[in-house]
């Protein structure tokens with residue numbers, strides 16, 4: 001679905017991405033993992049068309065991304081950031097319907113779609129009439145997801161979608177998201193700091209460090225055949241509860 005060919009991105013003297021080449025398979029879930037500052041969000045923003053490579057190119061569905069075709073590209077992408085990235089002055093339904101309204105969707109069509117998505121994302125319908133400040137973190141996240149799914153895009157890009165949630169809600173939402181991804185068959189690319197979440201939700205993990213792709217593969221492949229000691233160090237850096245007792 002996405003191909004990156006020799007993509008580099010620099011902010012001043014600092015490389016956020018260095019010569020990254022990567023294929024992202026359609027209909028599958030890919031997780032970008034790695035230490036802070038590794039370039040995960042930069043890579044994701046590049047797939048949305050919010051950042052542009054200094055060198056190399058990003059190909060989407062067989063065609064290189066160009067600034068000219070950006071609006072069309074964005075319509076094919078649902079993008080969710082932490083806490084949903086909602087506008088505080090709009091109720092949840094208006095946040096979710098913003099783009100559909102701009103595209104001229106009728107009220108009944110919008111209402112229908114919202115009803116379907118609220119059920120799919122397990123958001124109580126009365127929550128749709130509330131402002132983001134009157135929603136819980138988990139509900140804001142669900143509204144962010146509903147907004148991203150509104151136009152039924154083939155691609156979902158998620159930047160730490162469950163980052164700010166308490167462990168119980170996070171656990172529940174992870175299970176719901178996995179079910180949702182399987183059912184909808186979309187191409188999903190997500191950034192997460194939680195390795196177990198990445199292994200649970202994604203078919204493929206992409207481990208980044210200092211702007212480079214260190215290794216791509218399943219969690220099992222990274223565990224069993226690390227290409228360098230850093231892979232093992234990174235995979236074991238998260239402490240399990242048992243190890244602390």
Ligand SMILES: Nc1ncnc2c1ncn2[C@@H]1O[C@H](COP(=O)(O)OP(=O)(O)OP(=O)(O)O)[C@@H](O)[C@H]1O
Pocket residue numbers: 011014015016034035036037038039040041042043
């Ligand atoms: N707009 C920007 N201006 C300057 N430097 C930036 C900008 N965006 C990112 N960077 C730098 O590029 C590098 C990669 O940042 P990025 O946010 O992609 O990393 P990340 O892996 O997502 O980190 P984190 O896990 O902490 O969110 C970092 O060194 C960061 O400071």
